[in-house]
Amino acid sequence: MKQIAILGSTGSIGQSTLSIIASYPERFAVASLAAGRNLDAIFEQCRRWRPRLVSVATEELASQLLARLKFAGITGVEVVWGTDGTVRVATLPQVDFVVSAIVGVAGLEATFAAVQAGKPVGLANKEAMVAAGEILIREARLHQTALLPIDSEHNAIHQCMRGGSRTEVRRIWLTASGGPFRKLPLAQFADITVEQALKHPTWNMGRRITIDSATMLNKGLEVIEACRLFDLPAAEVKVTIHPQSTVHSLVEFIDGSILAQISVTDMRLPILYAMTYPERIDTGEAEGLGFDMTRLGQLDFEQPDLERFPCLRLAYEAAAKGGAHCIALNSADEVAVEAFLAGDIHFLDIPRTIEAVLQATPESHPETIQDVLMLDQAARQTAHAKLSDLSLTGASRTSSG
Ligand SMILES: NC(=O)C1=CN([C@@H]2O[C@H](COP(=O)(O)OP(=O)(O)OC[C@H]3O[C@@H](n4cnc5c(N)ncnc54)[C@H](OP(=O)(O)O)[C@@H]3O)[C@@H](O)[C@H]2O)C=CC1
Ligand SMILES: CC(=O)[C@@H](O)[C@H](O)COP(=O)(O)O
Numbered sequence: 001m002k003q004i005a006i007l008g009s010t011g012s013i014g015q016s017t018l019s020i021i022a023s024y025p026e027r028f029a030v031a032s033l034a035a036g037r038n039l040d041a042i043f044e045q046c047r048r049w050r051p052r053l054v055s056v057a058t059e060e061l062a063s064q065l066l067a068r069l070k071f072a073g074i075t076g077v078e079v080v081w082g083t084d085g086t087v088r089v090a091t092l093p094q095v096d097f098v099v100s101a102i103v104g105v106a107g108l109e110a111t112f113a114a115v116q117a118g119k120p121v122g123l124a125n126k127e128a129m130v131a132a133g134e135i136l137i138r139e140a141r142l143h144q145t146a147l148l149p150i151d152s153e154h155n156a157i158h159q160c161m162r163g164g165s166r167t168e169v170r171r172i173w174l175t176a177s178g179g180p181f182r183k184l185p186l187a188q189f190a191d192i193t194v195e196q197a198l199k200h201p202t203w204n205m206g207r208r209i210t211i212d213s214a215t216m217l218n219k220g221l222e223v224i225e226a227c228r229l230f231d232l233p234a235a236e237v238k239v240t241i242h243p244q245s246t247v248h249s250l251v252e253f254i255d256g257s258i259l260a261q262i263s264v265t266d267m268r269l270p271i272l273y274a275m276t277y278p279e280r281i282d283t284g285e286a287e288g289l290g291f292d293m294t295r296l297g298q299l300d301f302e303q304p305d306l307e308r309f310p311c312l313r314l315a316y317e318a319a320a321k322g323g324a325h326c327i328a329l330n331s332a333d334e335v336a337v338e339a340f341l342a343g344d345i346h347f348l349d350i351p352r353t354i355e356a357v358l359q360a361t362p363e364s365h366p367e368t369i370q371d372v373l374m375l376d377q378a379a380r381q382t383a384h385a386k387l388s389d390l391s392l393t394g395a396s397r398t399s400s401g
């Protein structure tokens with residue numbers, strides 16, 4: 001019986017993880033949960049799963065949750081809050097495996113703490129790997145623990161890598177759906193609405209990653225994530241547009257063979273793979289996780305268009321510089337996506353903001369998580385300043401800026 005901690009239990013990945021735990025009660029149990037602000041959802045999770053420890057974003061939310069638990073007669077659930085709370089959830093002694101699925105750099109400290117405590121981590125929180133990958137990997141080696149990718153492409157690569165040794169790999173191919181604007185002419189990008197950008201063609205995910213898929217910054221973050229996880233230079237991490245999201249990624253070996261991983265578009269599968277690795281378990285027919293090869297249709301692969309999706313180009317540029325530039329790429333995007341979702345800026349302002357922040361970022365290479373957090377804060381401040389420049393000049397109201 002593995003005792004699981006879920007960081008980001010109320011989100012899309014968190015809920016998929018709970019669904020896996022519900023399917024295999026003889027294998028998994030919930031030890032601890034960390035949520036942000038969704039009090040109704042975390043209250044229901046406490047009622048259903050009775051975790052020992054729960055964290056929410058603030059002290060006030062913690063008091064409200066405690067009051068609701070008391071009123072409902074639910075005892076034995078300790079409630080904590082803030083970043084310290086997420087760290088406690090991740091490092092609870094009883095925990096055997098941590099699913100890291102808080103969105104953004106907000107999940108970094110708890111992920112790092114889990115690794116330092118020697119817990120194996122299933123990593124959905126790609127931002128942690130982009131901002132602090134080298135530090136996390138160094139620490140995982142030191143504490144002899146595993147960092148298993150849950151992000152579907154990296155999970156696919158992890159599976160394909162079992163087909164050969166590291167020295168036999170020529171390059172890897174990350175597949176990208178291309179998002180909702182794969183075929184939209186550039187001239188129409190200035191008019192993209194929040195509602196349109198939130199309509200992902202193949203996956204149901206949280207709002208931030210869905211917008212990132214629409215700008216293709218998600219694939220850019222994934223290029224950096226792959227460089228770190230699989231120890232590859234960015235030149236050996238390629239992106240191919242595959243609109244069906246059926247092939248989740250591919251590894252090309254030096255003899256010319258290419259291994260691909262194919263499965264349903266359902267994150268429960270990579271989560272289950274990470275939670276059971278190095279075993280594979282029989283999911284049977286009833287889970288909806290089987291792929292019906294008899295219904296396999298057309299599989300298309302196209303070159304990405306960097307003119308319409310400048311975020312992908314910016315990510316390769318940041319990957320080449322590393323360190324502070326990778327951190328700034330993510331921090332600027334977190335700020336810009338929030339502003340876009342709030343209706344404050346246009347879609348094209350997202351790459352504009354990121355580019356401006358990257359240009360203003362001096363090269364540096366953090367050694368510690370504290371260094372990373374300081375660089376993250378600095379990039380956020382620059383991003384906010386750039387956004388207020390945009391609104392002052394009215395640049396965000398024109399298509400070409
Ligand atoms: N969804 C997917 O299919 C995939 C997601 N990922 C990655 O997984 C991560 C999660 O994505 P997803 O589940 O879609 O996102 P969601 O927006 O659905 O969920 C985010 C989770 O993070 C919690 N959270 C946000 N801020 C804080 C905070 N400050 N402290 C504690 N908890 C916080 C939210 O809590 P609350 O809602 O209670 O506020 C919620 O539980 C991201 O890094 C994403 O890139 C990677 C591949 C696929
Ligand atoms: C499910 C998953 O891993 C997401 O990262 C997904 O790949 C996003 O879709 P895009 O390929 O459109 O970025």
Ligand SMILES: [Mn+2]
Nearest residue numbers: 151152153222
């Ligand atoms: Mn992905």
